[in-house]
Amino acid sequence: MASEMMVDISKSFPGRLTVNVSFQMPLEPPTVQILFGPSGAGKTTVLRCLAGLEQPERGLIKFQETTWLDTEAGVRWSPQHRALGYMPQDYALFPTYSVAGNIAYGLGALTSDERRRRVAEVLALLQMQGTEEFRPAQLSGGQQQRLALARTIARHPRLLLLDEPLSALDAPTRASLRGELRDLLKRLRIPSVVVTHDWAEALALGDQMVVMDRGLVLQIGSPQEVFSRPKNADVARVVGVETVVQGRIVESAKDLAVVAIDGTRLIALATEDVGRDVFVCIRAEDVVLESAEAGAISARNRLTGTVMEISPMGALVRVRVDCGFHLSALVTRVAIEELGLAPGASVVAAVKAGAVHLVPRQGTRASVTA
């Protein structure tokens, strides 16, 4: 069998939710698989089933040639035997151990010399030297997150399971650690499953993404593909962003950046360093459509384009506009009539700079050496 992980499980919580999930994940080269969805979608349950902490009523989990779980054959590997790294949402650091003690906790099989060396190695990898003797409670949120990662990777796990790895942090720390985590995952070359409900995190970290809602898989694909081409209205509602295109920053000054998408240029807010290659993300509800003759408005970006497709989305209508790249807009039915929009019609799409989100792109991280 190919080097991949096969997951096909179902687990029900009577009266609340039935999780019914099936996906495959390539392990070579190591990929980062995102489980994406709103809270209550069952993402954490899937992760816990992979860790062996939750028992599905029915299911099969195969990691390469090893069967971790096969309910029909009665195979069920304990969490201890799966040799994986699991990081729960609030880190679960051991309060009775120091930083070094937390990292060494799972290294009982090593001699004390090897253990000391490995702890030092991992501390250096996460730039935490000097904190060895601290207690977890004495660390900042960002350091706690790093410690949890350090403890998780210390045993050279075959698979990393990260549950909302950044959600416990405040927004500025989250943004800076997102880049760090992305580089680390690439450098470690350990296949990872990351649970998140944050689309920026999904785009920045993920190679492949499984969109979940109410216990079911809605769509599987690369994050960019899923965000920009949601399969149906349900996925669109869950993922929220509809325009995701690759761009390159050509100019930046005073918190504003000019980003080039093929021939089109957009102005975006850029308060943090995101590198040169970016994903440009625009939520469909942030796009304003106006007739081609309108005068100057406050929006920084005015793009002339042609309507490609108009599709109803519940109370609103999704309009796809070709303005050098494909841009989705959500407008009311009344607006469609007033503007006389139809496929082929000419239209101006306006987007405020603050609604153009830039997320660092995989191109920058491929350059990090292993």
Next chain:
Amino acid sequence: MNWTAIALTLKLATLTALILVVVGLPLAYWLSFSRWRWKFLVESVVALPLVLPPTVLGFYILVAIGPHSPLGRFYTSLVGHPLPFTFEGLLFASILYSLPFAVQPFATAFDQVDRRLVETSWTLGVSRVKTFFKLIIPLSVAGVVTGFVLSFAHTLGEFGVVLMVGGNIEGETRTVSIDIYDEVQALNYAGAAKTALFLLAISYCVLLAVYAMNRKVWAPWPQK
């Protein structure tokens, strides 16, 4: 004061508390972690000594370990003399009588251990037994000490069970509370008062220790 009785009582209480740590910790772990639906049956049995009159408990223990029961016959064949009215018999009865005073604080402490910490330990490859000693016990120190101290204090003062199972044999089963009873029967109030005060002082100090610890007046390590 009857120093023989005091020494005997302290020995009985210490041994009872120590054995209850060994027996009670696994039992409390099971009570705290098991998801068995009939678990409450066992919980009720463990708690029985809290509500049962000591004479009733003592009566059943006496019958259970007496020469006519299988347990009693087995013990006699092993040691050569029957279990009732010996120190060992008294010890056995004390352990049952103080069981809830050890197991309940242990189980409460285990209940308060964050399950995510325990699960994380498992995913780090650490077995359930090792997780118990490396993680759960250090997090439950206060509860373990409370259980030890409470079962010690409870054994110090037991009367009904001792009378039923141990009798009143000087140096073998005559504990402090029996001694006080004897002194009062003999109208030696001064002797009874001294011994009683001694018992009161010990009990009070022991409870001071328990409450101080649970209020975290001092803690083995900084709490979060």
